[in-house]
Amino acid sequence: MEWSDGMFGIHGLSHGDVVPTFELFMAHKHPLDREPVRALWVNLLDGGGQGALLHRVIDVRGRERRVFSAVQAAAEPSGQVEYVHGFMVDVTQSLRIESQHAASDAIEGVYGHKALIEQAKGIVMALRSVSAPAAFQVLSTRSQHANVKLHIVAEELVNAAANGKAQEVLAGY
Known part of the structure; x- marks a missing residue:
């Protein structure tokens, strides 16, 4: 698993602080969001496809961040997933502003x-x-x-x- 500098930043880390793994990735998910994130990955790894999810990440300082993730799993003709790539965007501030306006x-x-x-x-x-x-x-x-x-x-x-x-x-x- 490879992370961009932005992905490390969302988790409160810098490139090189840790070796990114799926377990580390899941450990930083909000407890109530772990199952939907896991289900998305299970679905994508079963033959490929695309998926997106709005969920929460808990960074190393314990701060909750709202993020939008979009993922694509490319599968070979046999259905075996060859690779997965995607992106994660921190939308915490945007949602906070929107919530303040709504309130x-x-x-x-x-x-x-x-x-x-x-x-x-x-x-x-x-x-x-x-x-x-x-x-x-x-x-x-x-x-x-x-x-x-x-x-x-x-x-x-x-x-x-x-x-x-x-x-x-x-x-x-």
Whole structure:
């Protein structure tokens, strides 16, 4: 087995630190990813083919890295695998950034429109003389019946109120 400098780096090693072996390769897999990685190799060594997998590597310092591996096993006409080659890309930082964006979007979705929804609730409470929970129910029901997000319903009502047309819009609820 031969490793590139990049492969050594992903494992927290430098070229020449160790002799790369399949056992070493597997020992650095996250325990929950060892079976899928092993299954991919077993499949490829049984007649060749291609495969790819997103999995985790634990480097020599104990840091977890998310990696994408693509592997090709070239087989002779007899089906005997002649060689296997592939590459591994560390996608840890890319996935971390993507996760942070997704979390920010989720938080924005939950809390970002809260002030707008509260303002719309206040308008409903004032115009219909109802409690806060009842006002929220009015907005929620409109959201469900119109099949639009709650903050869109709230924005529509707040904009209508700014133009003196809240009563008309609310009449449609």
